[in-house]
Amino acid sequence: xxxxxxxxxxxxxxxxxxxxxxxxxxxxxxxxxxxxxxxxxxxxxxxxxxxxxxxxxxxxxxxxxxxxxxxxxxxxxxxxxxxxxxxxxxxxxxxxxxxxxxxxxxxxxxxxxxxxxxxxxxxxxxxxxxxxxxxxxxxxxxxxxxxxxxxxxxxxxxxxxxxxxxxxxxxxxxxxxxxxxxxxxxxxxxxxxxxxxxxxxxxxxxxxxxxxxxxxxxxxxxxxxxxxxxxxxxxxxxxxxxxxxxxxxxxxxxxxxxxxxxxxxxxxxxxxxxxxxxxxxxxxxxxxxxxxxxxxxxxxxxxxxxxxxxxxxxxxxxxxxxxxxxxxxxxxxxxxxxxxxxxxxxxxxxxxxxx
Amino acid sequence: xxxxxxxxxxxxxxxxxxxxxxxxxxxxxxxxxxxxxxxxxxxxxxxxxxxxxxxxxxxxxxxxxxxxxxxxxxxxxxxxxxxxxxxxxxxxxxxxxxxxxxxxxxxxxxxxxxxxxxxxxxxxxxxxxxxxxxxxxxxxxxxxxxxxxxxxxxxxxxxxxxxxxxxxxxxxxxxxxxxxxxxxxxxxxxxxxxxxxxxxxxxxxxxxxxxxxxxxxxxxxxxxxxxxxxxxxxxxxxxxxxxxxxxxxxxxxxxxxxxxxxxxxxxxxxxxxxxxxxxxxxxxxxxxxxxxxxxxxxxxxxxxxxxxxxxxxxxxxxxxxxxxxxxxxxxxxxxxxxxxxxxxxxxxxxxxxxxxxxxxxxxxxxxxxxxxxxxxxxxxxxxxxxxxxxxxxxxxxxxxxxxxxxxxxxxxxxxxxxxxxxxxxxxxxxxxxxxxxxxxxxxxxxxxxxxxxxxxxxxxxxxxxxxxxxxxxxxxxxxxxxxxxxxxxxxxxxx
Numbered sequence: 001x002x003x004x005x006x007x008x009x010x011x012x013x014x015x016x017x018x019x020x021x022x023x024x025x026x027x028x029x030x031x032x033x034x035x036x037x038x039x040x041x042x043x044x045x046x047x048x049x050x051x052x053x054x055x056x057x058x059x060x061x062x063x064x065x066x067x068x069x070x071x072x073x074x075x076x077x078x079x080x081x082x083x084x085x086x087x088x089x090x091x092x093x094x095x096x097x098x099x100x101x102x103x104x105x106x107x108x109x110x111x112x113x114x115x116x117x118x119x120x121x122x123x124x125x126x127x128x129x130x131x132x133x134x135x136x137x138x139x140x141x142x143x144x145x146x147x148x149x150x151x152x153x154x155x156x157x158x159x160x161x162x163x164x165x166x167x168x169x170x171x172x173x174x175x176x177x178x179x180x181x182x183x184x185x186x187x188x189x190x191x192x193x194x195x196x197x198x199x200x201x202x203x204x205x206x207x208x209x210x211x212x213x214x215x216x217x218x219x220x221x222x223x224x225x226x227x228x229x230x231x232x233x234x235x236x237x238x239x240x241x242x243x244x245x246x247x248x249x250x251x252x253x254x255x256x257x258x259x260x261x262x263x264x265x266x267x268x269x270x271x272x273x274x275x276x277x278x279x280x281x282x283x284x285x286x287x288x289x290x291x292x293x294x295x296x297x298x299x300x301x302x303x304x305x306x307x308x309x310x311x312x313x314x315x316x317x318x319x320x321x322x323x324x325x326x327x328x329x330x331x332x333x334x335x336x337x338x339x340x341x342x343x344x345x346x347x348x349x350x351x352x353x354x355x
Numbered sequence: 356x357x358x359x360x361x362x363x364x365x366x367x368x369x370x371x372x373x374x375x376x377x378x379x380x381x382x383x384x385x386x387x388x389x390x391x392x393x394x395x396x397x398x399x400x401x402x403x404x405x406x407x408x409x410x411x412x413x414x415x416x417x418x419x420x421x422x423x424x425x426x427x428x429x430x431x432x433x434x435x436x437x438x439x440x441x442x443x444x445x446x447x448x449x450x451x452x453x454x455x456x457x458x459x460x461x462x463x464x465x466x467x468x469x470x471x472x473x474x475x476x477x478x479x480x481x482x483x484x485x486x487x488x489x490x491x492x493x494x495x496x497x498x499x500x501x502x503x504x505x506x507x508x509x510x511x512x513x514x515x516x517x518x519x520x521x522x523x524x525x526x527x528x529x530x531x532x533x534x535x536x537x538x539x540x541x542x543x544x545x546x547x548x549x550x551x552x553x554x555x556x557x558x559x560x561x562x563x564x565x566x567x568x569x570x571x572x573x574x575x576x577x578x579x580x581x582x583x584x585x586x587x588x589x590x591x592x593x594x595x596x597x598x599x600x601x602x603x604x605x606x607x608x609x610x611x612x613x614x615x616x617x618x619x620x621x622x623x624x625x626x627x628x629x630x631x632x633x634x635x636x637x638x639x640x641x642x643x644x645x646x647x648x649x650x651x652x653x654x655x656x657x658x659x660x661x662x663x664x665x666x667x668x669x670x671x672x673x674x675x676x677x678x679x680x681x682x683x684x685x686x687x688x689x690x691x692x693x694x695x696x697x698x699x700x701x702x703x704x705x706x707x708x709x710x711x712x713x714x715x716x717x718x719x720x721x722x723x724x725x726x727x728x729x730x731x732x733x734x735x736x737x738x739x740x741x742x743x744x745x746x747x748x749x750x751x752x753x754x755x756x757x758x759x760x761x762x763x764x765x766x767x768x769x770x771x772x773x774x775x776x777x778x779x780x781x782x783x784x785x786x787x788x789x790x791x792x793x794x795x796x797x798x799x800x801x802x803x804x805x806x807x808x809x810x811x812x813x814x815x816x817x818x819x820x821x822x823x824x825x826x827x828x829x830x831x832x833x834x835x836x837x838x839x840x841x842x843x844x845x846x847x848x849x850x
Contacts, residue, residue: 001632001637002637002638003631003632003635003636003637003638004635004636004637004638004639004642005631005635005636006636006682007635007636008675008678008679008682008688008690008819017634020630020634021630021634023625025449025623026445026448026449028444028445045633045634048633049623049624049625049629049630049633050620050621050622050623050624051623051624052448052449052623054444054448054478056441056474057470057471057474058470058471060435060438060441060471061438061441061444061470061471061474062441063441064434064435064438064441064442064445064471065441065442065444065445065448066445067434067438067441067442067445068432068441068442068443068444068445068446068447068448068449069445069446069448069449070445071412071432071442071445071446072412072445072446072449072450072453073449073450074449074450076445076449090435091435091438094434094435098432174691174717177691177692178689178690178691178717179675179678179689179690179691179692180687180688180689180690180714180717181678181681181682181686181687181688184634184635186627187625187627187630187631187634189625189627190623190625198412198430198432198446198453199450199453200409200410200430200452200453204408204409204410205408205409205410205411205428205429205430206430207430208374208424208430208431208432208433209431209432209433210415210424210431210432210433211433212421212422212433213376214376215376215377218376257717260714260715260716260717261715261716261718262715263713263715263716264715264716265715265716267715336718338718338720339716340721
């Protein structure tokens with residue numbers, strides 16, 4: 001039979017396709033809007049390939065099932081949104097400490113509290129800063145299209161394995177709900193269990209995984225080891241989409257859907273002769289510091305566009321060491337910043353363009 | 356010459372505890388008189404005798420047995436408080452050939468982790484749980500447990516457990532035995548030798564069930580904690596056999612071990628061809644080459660479309676069909692629905708962008724090139740978003756008065772719902788509109804080459820959107836043609 005690898009998929013579906021094609025064995029999750037299509041697509045496709053799908057009884061159950069499957073040496077996936085992620089955070093801290101690779105998808109909705117189901121980006125701090133207890137961090141990828149939702153699933157599993165860490169795919173309800181054309185990659189085989197796994201086919205009975213270190217020195221040593229790895233990740237894995245940066249005098253930054261809105265705004269600003277450029281962080285941890293530092297001398301100002309109360313803006317300020325002003329354009333509650341908002345502000349800030 | 360007999364631990368334990376940090380490598384960390392040591396020995400002996408050490412995973416909980424992985428010569432994992440059953444589920448589903456042992460105390464299992472535990476039992480996960488019930492929190496220093504007895508004084512029930520404030524002690528075995536899935540449920544006591552022999556048999560039966568893939572087994576062990584319960588060894592056994600056993604009766608609550616067939620899970624599929632078959636789409640129609648480009652002028656720039664109407668009018672699927680048409684002609688497309696209660700309740704809309712180049716913002720809130728409106732409220736809401744040269748197409752069976760538009764904007768209308776109803780399926784109103792749209796495109800915007808194959812393109816798009824359901828595709832092709840013919844006639848009459 002002839003197949004086409006070009007499909008129309010919602011972001012939420014695309015991440016499931018990407019995960020399965022990347023050799024993911026297991027999905028464990030609890031339904032929550034606007035991430036439910038991830039559970040639904042998983043329920044359809046994992047069993048089709050005799051792989052594991054369980055609708056867990058709760059968010060904590062789901063993430064701890066991921067812990068079990070990851071410990072057994074398998075690629076495991078879970079997904080949720082905002083408040084569901086809050087519930088998972090204790091186990092994420094354990095996963096980071098036990099150095100267990102896995103992938104967690106957060107399709108952000110409006111918060112705080114029960115909030116609403118409209119798109120927001122207000123989980124930035126709770127995900128990027130390692131939202132659970134203790135001083136850990138996790139790699140965070142921020143896709144802004146259905147294609148990236150698909151591609152980043154494989155990337156997330158690879159990074160998770162390479163650095164032995166949980167990896168988040170963090171995006172907003174818009175990217176989760178939006179349907180686009182996606183070109184699927186070739187399927188990957190099941191990845192061999194790593195040597196540390198609790199898999200008797202690899203290494204009978206010798207391995208164990210723990211996150212309790214009663215001695216102060218032992219626990220400090222563990223923290224030092226983990227933090228050395230975070231520095232390595234910061235050095236090696238920064239990713240960002242750069243657009244029209246070469247001669248940019250004003251640089252607008254945003255992730256997820258904001259990156260898409262900014263791109264359209266930059267196109268318009270350029271037509272008006274305003275030298276505006278975009279940095280769309282693709283990794284939120286590690287924050288793409290190098291590109292921000294590279295353009296800092298040439299720009300007069302940075303603009304940060306976010307659908308939250310201003311969270312990523314702190315990282316921009318820190319990473320450019322407050323060398324240039326950073327202005328926030330933000331909306332909350334499910335409202336979205338518009339192309340017009342960005343264009344108007346950049347005209348004003350540069351004193352150029354159509355009035 | 357007689358050989359020296361060397362007395363050693365059970366073979367299921369390490370000889371020296373190398374996983375234990377610090378200088379103490381020979382001793383366990385349990386207090387004198389604690390039940391954990393006895394139960395550890397019963398389990399260690401069983402995993403050694405059954406020859407399953409290599410593939411056994413022992414789950415250490417939070418509680419006094421948090422360091423159990425120091426001692427057992429098998430895989431070990433230490434998990435968050437109460438989450439043993441979830442981790443066990445992940446382990447056994449990911450690797451059904453492993454033997455998974457859940458080992459939990461009364462706080463871990465019956466308080467903080469009860470939901471995860473009871474749900475795993477109810478799913479019949481193939482693993483065994485050894486539940487140590489000593490009616491007290493040990494590691495944190497003698498606080499009340501969910502199983503603490505009425506009147507029992509603890510550091511957090513200093514006046515004694517009262518049913519008024521804390522409710523009654525939880526009888527776990529009785530609850531689990533009420534479920535369909537579990538295969539074996541027994542309560543035993545780690546007190547007298549006679550009881551310990553019974554406990555030994557229970558441990559072995561549970562493990563055997565796991566080996567035989569018969570599902571979920573639970574052994575609850577009434578156990579001593581002389582330090583926190585403030586008993587000496589003799590008093591401790593009396594307390595277990597009298598006080599505890601009278602509220603928590605010993606015995607088998609359920610045993611279907613003999614009649615259960617093993618649960619065998621099929622092998623996961625990773626064969627590339629089979630994965631492609633499951634995940635890729637069947638190829639539809641003739642298609643076009645990867646470098647094919649539509650040549651009509653309108654495709655030289657981004658096309659911004661909004662479709663709006665009542666939920667149930669097929670607003671979202673009309674958008675999907677147009678998106679599929681764009682995709683099949685090598686355009687980038689984005690389709691963004693309104694979602695959530697707004698969609699479920701009343702109005703629905705979707706924004707659609709068709710662009711040969713990278714699509715930036717997928718949001719259509721201004722400069723809309725094509726507005727397709729199926730109800731009156733949407734017309735009022737979205738007409739201001741129409742671009743100065745935009746096209747409005749609306750369903751005149753739901754909107755009576757011709758809306759006023761600016762010079763340069765064009766308006767087309769068709770009684771789509773009436774036509775669909777007359778045809779016998781109101782659900783097809785959206786493909787009537789689709790027919791009207793292609794008529795407008797053909798007459799006004801497309802060159803000959805792009806017009807020529809539009810019906811085939813629509814048929815392919817419908818096949819893709821309705822996943823090849825021929826009957827629905829054919830039905831919609833009929834209403835599509837009706838819509839197209841009527842709109843073509845109208846346009847020609849206007850000329």
